[in-house]
Amino acid sequence: MRAAEVLARCATLDRFTSLPRGLERVHLSKEHASANAQAGRWMEQAGLRTWQDAAGNQWGRREGREPGLPALVLGSHLDTVTDAGSFDGMLGVVMAIAVAERLGARVGRLPFALEVVGFSDEEGTRFGKALLGSQAVAGTWDDDWFELRDKDATTLRQAFEEFGLDPRRVGDAARSPASMVGYLEAHIEQGPYLEEADASLGYVTLIAGARRFRLSVLGEARHAGGTPYERRRDALVGASEAIVLVEEMAKERGCIATVGRIAVTPGGINVIPGRADLSLDLRAPTDEDRDAMWVDLLARIRELCRRRGLRLDVVESHHAPAVHCAPWLQDAVVAGIATTGDTAPMGLWSRAGHDAMAIGAVADVGMLFVRCGDGVSHHADESVREVDVEAGLDAFEATVLQVAAVVEARG
Amino acid sequence: MRAAEVLARCATLDRFTSLPRGLERVHLSKEHASANAQAGRWMEQAGLRTWQDAAGNQWGRREGREPGLPALVLGSHLDTVTDAGSFDGMLGVVMAIAVAERLGARVGRLPFALEVVGFSDEEGTRFGKALLGSQAVAGTWDDDWFELRDKDATTLRQAFEEFGLDPRRVGDAARSPASMVGYLEAHIEQGPYLEEADASLGYVTLIAGARRFRLSVLGEARHAGGTPYERRRDALVGASEAIVLVEEMAKERGCIATVGRIAVTPGGINVIPGRADLSLDLRAPTDEDRDAMWVDLLARIRELCRRRGLRLDVVESHHAPAVHCAPWLQDAVVAGIATTGDTAPMGLWSRAGHDAMAIGAVADVGMLFVRCGDGVSHHADESVREVDVEAGLDAFEATVLQVAAVVEARG
Numbered sequence: 147m148r149a150a151e152v153l154a155r156c157a158t159l160d161r162f163t164s165l166p167r168g169l170e171r172v173h174l175s176k177e178h179a180s181a182n183a184q185a186g187r188w189m190e191q192a193g194l195r196t197w198q199d200a201a202g203n204q205w206g207r208r209e210g211r212e213p214g215l216p217a218l219v220l221g222s223h224l225d226t227v228t229d230a231g232s233f234d235g236m237l238g239v240v241m242a243i244a245v246a247e248r249l250g251a252r253v254g255r256l257p258f259a260l261e262v263v264g265f266s267d268e269e270g271t272r273f274g275k276a277l278l279g280s281q282a283v284a285g286t287w288d289d290d291w292f293e294l295r296d297k298d299a300t301t302l303r304q305a306f307e308e309f310g311l312d313p314r315r316v317g318d319a320a321r322s323p324a325s326m327v328g329y330l331e332a333h334i335e336q337g338p339y340l341e342e343a344d345a346s347l348g349y350v351t352l353i354a355g356a357r358r359f360r361l362s363v364l365g366e367a368r369h370a371g372g373t374p375y376e377r378r379r380d381a382l383v384g385a386s387e388a389i390v391l392v393e394e395m396a397k398e399r400g401c402i403a404t405v406g407r408i409a410v411t412p413g414g415i416n417v418i419p420g421r422a423d424l425s426l427d428l429r430a431p432t433d434e435d436r437d438a439m440w441v442d443l444l445a446r447i448r449e450l451c452r453r454r455g456l457r458l459d460v461v462e463s464h465h466a467p468a469v470h471c472a473p474w475l476q477d478a479v480v481a482g483i484a485t486t487g488d489t490a491p492m493g494l495w496s497r498a499g500h501d502a503m504a505i506g507a508v509a510d511v512g513m514l515f516v517r518c519g520d521g522v523s524h525h526a527d528e529s530v531r532e533v534d535v536e537a538g539l540d541a542f543e544a545t546v547l548q549v550a551a552v553v554e555a556r557g
Numbered sequence: 558m559r560a561a562e563v564l565a566r567c568a569t570l571d572r573f574t575s576l577p578r579g580l581e582r583v584h585l586s587k588e589h590a591s592a593n594a595q596a597g598r599w600m601e602q603a604g605l606r607t608w609q610d611a612a613g614n615q616w617g618r619r620e621g622r623e624p625g626l627p628a629l630v631l632g633s634h635l636d637t638v639t640d641a642g643s644f645d646g647m648l649g650v651v652m653a654i655a656v657a658e659r660l661g662a663r664v665g666r667l668p669f670a671l672e673v674v675g676f677s678d679e680e681g682t683r684f685g686k687a688l689l690g691s692q693a694v695a696g697t698w699d700d701d702w703f704e705l706r707d708k709d710a711t712t713l714r715q716a717f718e719e720f721g722l723d724p725r726r727v728g729d730a731a732r733s734p735a736s737m738v739g740y741l742e743a744h745i746e747q748g749p750y751l752e753e754a755d756a757s758l759g760y761v762t763l764i765a766g767a768r769r770f771r772l773s774v775l776g777e778a779r780h781a782g783g784t785p786y787e788r789r790r791d792a793l794v795g796a797s798e799a800i801v802l803v804e805e806m807a808k809e810r811g812c813i814a815t816v817g818r819i820a821v822t823p824g825g826i827n828v829i830p831g832r833a834d835l836s837l838d839l840r841a842p843t844d845e846d847r848d849a850m851w852v853d854l855l856a857r858i859r860e861l862c863r864r865r866g867l868r869l870d871v872v873e874s875h876h877a878p879a880v881h882c883a884p885w886l887q888d889a890v891v892a893g894i895a896t897t898g899d900t901a902p903m904g905l906w907s908r909a910g911h912d913a914m915a916i917g918a919v920a921d922v923g924m925l926f927v928r929c930g931d932g933v934s935h936h937a938d939e940s941v942r943e944v945d946v947e948a949g950l951d952a953f954e955a956t957v958l959q960v961a962a963v964v965e966a967r968g
Binding site: 229408499 | 638639640645680681682685687746747748749765767769777778780781782783784785786788791793794796797798800801803804807808813815816817818819820821822823824825827828829831836838840907908909932933934935936
């Protein structure tokens with residue numbers, strides 16, 4: 147299978163969307179079911195046996211040279227953000243299926259089974275918590291998450307049931323370390339560095355761990371006209387100062403911090419906001435840099451709230467440690483890329499989170515990055531070049547064979 | 558009728574709410590219809606003939622010493638903001654009805670008819686445009702407003718029809734200058750100045766005119782992790798800088814400016830906001846101060862957007878000139894307050910808008926302010942003291958008789 151077909155399949159998946167225009171496919175939605183079914187059909191065409199696991203992840207497997215061997219798992223996710231592009235996640239799943247198809251009967255001679263997975267939730271769009279699919283597989287699931295609610299107040303538990311899954315069985319999705327040789331994920335870079343280096347492909351050294359917080363700034367709603375400044379406790383002005391500070395501090399420290407959501411109540415044109423709720427996503431090259439920034443940032447936001455007579459409530463909604471790609475899988479990806487002619491490929495740390503982070507708890511992981519247009523991601527304008535996908539397929543297939551050689555050599 | 562009954566009636570109106578807890582009663586809602594019906598019953602008990610006009614305002618009238626005389630109109634509004642208090646608007650309507658009831662048959666000896674009105678929309682909560690009820694009465698209605706939409710995308714035209722009103726007949730609600738002697742409105746102060754001066758009542762000298770804008774800051778949605786700062790065009794950070802600037806500039810210049818609404822898209826935790834929409838409400842003691850601030854503020858917001866690679870779209874949604882209360886009606890209110898023992902009452906400019914602003918286009922207007930607790934308004938904690946309402950009823954009734962004396966003296 148060639149790149150043109152891979153891109154056509156990504157376009158096919160775009161049809162499973164909840165938006166009249168644009169792409170949004172969230173965890174446990176009917177679009178999710180349709181995407182799983184479509185991916186499952188492609189897996190079967192590639193000669194894989196398929197199943198959907200107890201957490202809504204779509205799997206396919208072909209046995210290696212004997213039945214029941216540990217598996218090398220290739221995959222990524224099938225869910226999206228709102229107004230998403232066509233490649234974040236999906237490209238990796240479709241490339242994994244393509245590699246399985248290209249290897250075909252050769253898989254039967256490999257020293258491991260080959261599995262492909264399309265994870266059910268990586269973005270956390272629906273329930274505000276990321277990596278739900280891959281964490282179930284990693285066995286790091288927390289049953290408290292079943293009480294999370296989407297914007298319509300549906301709990302994750304209800305969503306499981308409506309999707310036909312039994313929440314009590316979610317543990318069945320967990321995989322043992324012994325069942326996996328490793329996990330490899332192809333993904334668009336979602337940043338500009340490969341493009342700046344004029345390279346099609348890169349390998350990932352580590353995936354930075356994000357911490358996410360919900361900040362609630364609490365003031366007092368009052369009449370916008372009648373309340374003089376000395377009596378105002380305007381939650382939105384306080385929140386705005388905090389947002390400007392977040393950017394300023396992250397730039398100073400080489401971190402990346404984003405406020406992607408904000409909501410104010412009561413939200414009247416002529417009413418001082420009494421409350422502002424915002425999200426914060428914080429990343430850095432090391433967990434230490436990130437945590438040090440958070441300590442200082444929180445102190446300064448508390449200080450500005452105190453000065454303005456505002457209260458601050460903080461809830462940490464996500465906390466992921468940085469995950470290092472296994473050196474031997476980094477080497478395998480480098481070797482895979484080398485077969486395409488780039489013998490000294492670029493190594494990058496991933497600022498974005500990936501399913502590989504969660505799977506890192508239960509298996510060695512490696513990642514292949516594919517150049518994307520202008521670093522754009524999480525946007526309908528996400529793009530990849532056919533030539534880069536072509537190179538990516540060759541490299542990803544060669545990486546699998548390189549892993550096989552290493553496993554073989556281990557004996 | 559005494560203050561206790563007035564307060565009980567305000568509590569009765571609280572029942573007509575669209576919220577399970579708290580008060581919200583918006584234009585042309587079923588709660589609006591219920592509040593009109595209740596106010597109409599009270600008007601009839603006070604001896605008034607009642608009708609609902611072509612813009613959804615609730616009226617009552619008792620003839621003066623001969624039928625068909627021009628009317629002295631007493632009133633305020635029956636709609637509310639979200640999570641409103643019980644008094645903003647409603648206190649003025651209920652006090653007007655109480656004064657009509659207290660005067661009773663004496664109205665038949667006055668040199669004018671007495672009318673009471675409960676305006677249908679002053680806050681603009683539903684359609685984002687304030688004073689829809691009183692502007693219909695003032696004859697300053699603009700048919701373009703029929704295309705305004707509420708948050709469910711219902712147009713004002715559809716809302717008229719669903720309420721049983723014919724949009725083509727809205728002009729029938731307009732009153733001629735010749736049909737009115739003047740308009741008097743009692744209202745809670747919505748500010749802290751009477752309380753600070755230890756006074757129950759005050760008279761209004763002028764009502765500052767607000768200008769309102771919708772600002773859209775347009776950047777680019779991208780992945781929160783993968784996009785380095787030099788490539789970010791984060792609409793929310795730009796909007797936040799603007800919000801901080803709004804406060805800073807308004808304080809410097811003695812203006813009052815409020816951003817009460819903000820919404821960002823796409824609104825993902827891990828997506829840089831591509832767009833931020835905000836409201837701006839701007840007021841000042843004079844129209845000149847206000848307009849000068851807007852010119853400078855807009856220039857500085859444009860400059861910060863340019864610096865950040867953001868676009869700015871601005872729509873003016875409301876523009877009201879300051880309205881001066883008629884000196885002879887100011888004098889009548891002062892005389893009315895004097896009967897309660899405060900012979901040198903406090904004069905205030907109203908930072909808040911009122912129906913009197915719209916009616917000022919077609920009649921002389923005067924306003925009586927009643928002290929409220931801690932200056933709180935547009936909040937469930939809005940409060941008035943019974944003793945102040947008692948004084949307010951006496952003063953308002955005496956004001957009507959003072960107006961009668963002046964009209965009589967004019968001959």
